[in-house]
Structure formats: C-alpha cells, structure tokens
Amino acid sequence: MHEALFEQIHKIGLVPVVKIDDASKAVGLAKAMVKGGLPCAEVTFRTAAAEEAIKQITSAVPEMLVGAGTVINLDFAKKAVAAGAKFIVSPGFNPSVVDWCLENNIPIVPGVCTPSDIEAGLSRGLSTLKFFPAEVSGGVDMLKNLAGPFPNLMFMPTGGISPANLASYAKQSNVLAVGGSWMVKPELIEAEDWDTISNLCSEAVVALQGLEFAHLGINNENAAEAEKTIAALQAFGMVKKVGNSSTFLNTTIEVLPKMYYGRLGHLGFKCFDIERTLAYLGRHGFTVNEETITRDAKGKIKVCYIKQEFSGFAVHLVKA
Template identity: 65%
Template sequence: MNKDELFSFFHNIGLVPVVKIDDAEKAVPLAKAMIDGGIPCAEVTFRTAAAEEAIRKMSEAFPEMMIGAGTVINPELAEKAVNAGAKFIVSPGLNPATVEWCLERNIPVVPGVCTPSDIEKGLSYGLNVLKFFPAEASGGVNMLKNLAGPFPQVKFMTTGGISTANLGEYAKAANVLAIGGSWMVKADLIDNDNWAEITRLCKEATCALQGFEFAHLGINNDSVEESEADIKAFSTFGMATNRGNSSVFMNKSIEVLPKQGRGAKGHLAFRCNDIERAVYYLENNGFTLNKDSVSLDAKGKMKVCYFNEEVSGFAIHLIK
C-alpha cells in the first residue's frame, strides 16, 4: 500500500488508536478486539520495551490490519519498527533524520507539528499529512481552523486530549484526516485482558465519529393530489410549507414527494460529518451504497447518497 492509499484508508477509518502495551503476549487478542470493534488500525507507541515485538505479533497474526509505530524519535527506532512489520511511522515532533530515513525508503511518515514553522518544515520535505500534537494543548479545533487558511493543502492526524466527548468537533474539521487517541485502548484494559470493553469502546468511537443526526422524513405519494392532501394535513398542525422544485418540506423535517421516490414508503435522511467516511462505516455494518444515487459537490466530494437496503420500507439517505 502506497502513502496515498494509506492516507485514504486513514480518512475512511477516521480513527487511529494509540496503543501503549507492556506485554507483547497481549498484542494478538488486543488486535482482534480492535478489529471486532471496527478499527483495523493501530499506532503502537515505542514508550515500552514491548512495542517492537507487539508490532511483529500483530502484523503476523493480522496482515490485513494497518499497524504502525508511534513515538518514533530517531531512525534507529524507525528501522526496528519497519523490520517488525510497521506500515507507517508517527513521531511526536519533526526530526529531520527520522523523516529523511523514512522518505529514502518510501515509508509513510507522519511527524508531529504544532506551529506554522513546523508545518512549513514538513512541507519542505513534501509532506502534506502531518500529526497535530498535542492537539488540545495546542489550541484544538480553533487552532486547526486558523491553520487551514495559510495551509489549505495540509491534512492533520490529531492526537492529544481527544476523547468521545470532543471527538465530533475534530471529525467536523475539514483539514482533519484522522483522529488518534488511547481512550479506546487504555493500558489498564489491556493489562486486565478486558477485550470486550475495548471492542465496545471501538464501536462507540466509530459511531460517534460519524456525527449521525436525523435530518428529515421523506414520504412518497402516487400523485400531486395525494401529496397536496398530506401538505394540508401537516399544515393543520402549524407546520410551515416550503415548496421546492420536486418536493415540499414541512418545517424542514418532513419532505412530501408527489411521486414514488426511493424506498417503498419513502426515505429517512441523516446528516453526518463526512459522507465518504460514513459510507465506509455503513458498508462495514451491512449496508451497500447505491452508486446511481451519488451526487457530488463542486470539489468532487459526496453531498448526497442513498443505500440499497431499506429499514421498515424506508430508504436510507445521507446528506451533509
């Protein structure tokens, strides 16, 4: 997998758990718990002596899992990590020697930055994906918004002070590629073999990342006359009528169609933080994208889509 494919994967998965592990024998059950939780990805930090062997065991047991190394502060650690099977390197800061070692060997590297000067140094190496660390202590989402102006070409992997509580704020930021953290894989959970809780936390995080929010209900009709009868009925309840070109919204929460649209009965629309990422999530949870329904914005990003499956006769519809 080249770096573009890797970074596309990071965007879709959206989360890169930061793993601190003291016993390499726990690496395989940990990896399985994360995969079961919907996150086939990990950044194993070189904060413990077990990191190298943990990377090796995870990589051998689950070659499909995206295993990388974190807290790589010099080329020697980078070499150990890559030899053990690490597919990418992450560092807390930007060490030229480490970056150059990785670039010479075509190893994807994501060095840490927190200032404009750091970012410019990363760009000088041709890197447009950087780690924003420590995220919360360095200004959090507001800082990222300010960095987006002078550095529109840069995407960030954010780590430091992020949890389920503020995950959504980062997921909404256009220049955030993926979010790192250890709250899903806390050291005490690993030490106590609490794999079920790790799986639960991973599932919780992947769902929270999407920012799903019910947007509106779409109702199909067989004719304009039927739809007008619906509109009159909803108006009786004081709902405002907003007429569009092909449908009528009542209070923006009910869409009345004068024809049979997608879904046997209609559709359920959900807002989300990132439609491409939400599609990846839903396709890993039993849904399949209806490719004919996809609509793109001026930047080539999805702005509307439907899925082939229905829930109680209603099609599922994603919007931003």
C-alpha cells in the same frame, strides 16, 4: 504518494494510540480492536515491547493496519519498519526521521503545532501531518485557522481527545483521522479486558460518524396528492419551505410530488463524513447506490442513497 494507505486511515477515521508493556498481550489486543470495528493501531515506542508487539500483530492479525508511534529517532524508525509497521508517526518534526522515511518510501506523519512546522512538511511534499498535542495547541479552533493558509493539508489531531470532544474534531474537513487512547488504556490491556476494549472501540466508531436522524421523506403519486399532504401537515402548525423538487415542513418532513426511492419514502440521516460512514455501514451489509451520489467542488460526497431498503423506506445520507 501513499494515497491508498491514507484513504484507508481516513475511512477508519480513528487511530488508537497504543502503549503496551507486554508484547504477549498484543495479539489479544488487536483481535479485540478488530472485533470492535477499529482495525488500526499506532503502537508507540514508549516501551521496550513496541517492536515485538508490532511483529506479533502484523503476523497474527493481518487485517490490522499497524503503524508505529513516538518514533523520535532514526533507530526507532528502522526497528518499526523491520517489525512490519505500515506507517510511522512522530510527536515532532525530526528531519532525519522524515527524510529517511521519504527516501525509503515509508509513509510518515510527523507531528506539528506551528505554521513553521507545517511549512517544513510542505517543503518535503507531505500532505498529511499529525497535529500534536492537539487540545493544548488550540484544538479545533487552531485547525479551523490552519485551513485558511493550508487548504489542501490534512491533519491527524492527537492529544487530549476523548469521547467528550471527539465529534468536534471528526467533523472538521481538514481532519484525516483522529488519534486517541481512551479505548486502549494500558490498564485494560494489562488486565486483558478484551470485552471492554471491544465495546469502547465500537462506541467510538459510532460516535465518530456523527449519525443523526435528519428528516422523513414521503413519496406521493403526483403533485396534487403531495399538496394534500402538505396542507394536512400545515394544519399541525408545520411551516413549509418549497424547494426545486420537494417541499419541506419544519425541516424534518420532506414531501415529494412523485414516487422516488423507497416504496413509501426515505429516512434521511446526517453524518460528518459520508465516505467514512459508507465504509462503516459497509461492515453492516449496506452498500451505496452509485447513481445517487452528488459531490462537492472538491469531489467529496454531499448526498447519496443506500441500496438496501427496510419497511418500505430507502435511506438517504447527507453531509452534516
């Protein structure tokens, strides 16, 4: 149920938690976030402006995926949905809110921090839960431990997450998306500092990917030419490791005994989540070469190439 919406949230990867006091600033905020590459927000019912802010954003910025947060009672849930919220998030597990959302086919991500909370969600058929407050409830170590007894469950950790620990959460396989507020601080919204918000969103989106140069791949006409290249690199003290179809030198240079993708070779990049990174790169004009996709046992992409090449090199993504 609601797979398409949760997949959209997963590809965005970061759900800014918005506390807004003046609904007249909501549209400017949403446009700044979209400009920064974060077309998603959880507008919290911590202020009286939440309902009107959701209305204005959904009307004026339709490309924005807007949810409602801090939905602690049924009244808030009904107001949020009437205002146009596409999903509901709550800090705890309120059975009346959860059951009402399920009965009305509204995506709901209730907060949990114990196995008992999780089992209450599982008993209602939920597969995505909010882990809150994340840092003080065990953080990444807790998520790792929960992956054992609940292998098919996904979490949206929120609470205490910042640029300093974003990567540790983003790389977890049971994290659907991360919740945070550092890029949409109330004082920035109040000052209508849209440029700063856009820049913070852009920085967060890049950090979320975990992109890191992994290796250089060198194409060769044949095996004999490849051996010459390998011998030359060994003269520089590099240690070779022979694989099934190529040879690595110090893990950073891959020598191929054939002409493969890229006129000269390829640039390999590691990332936390290839599906998410492909969505991010798509906004920059890159597209995946479908023929090169390799998946793991759960159907997640492990390896792929990008169609576009530059300076004679193809681009290769590898899951970190």
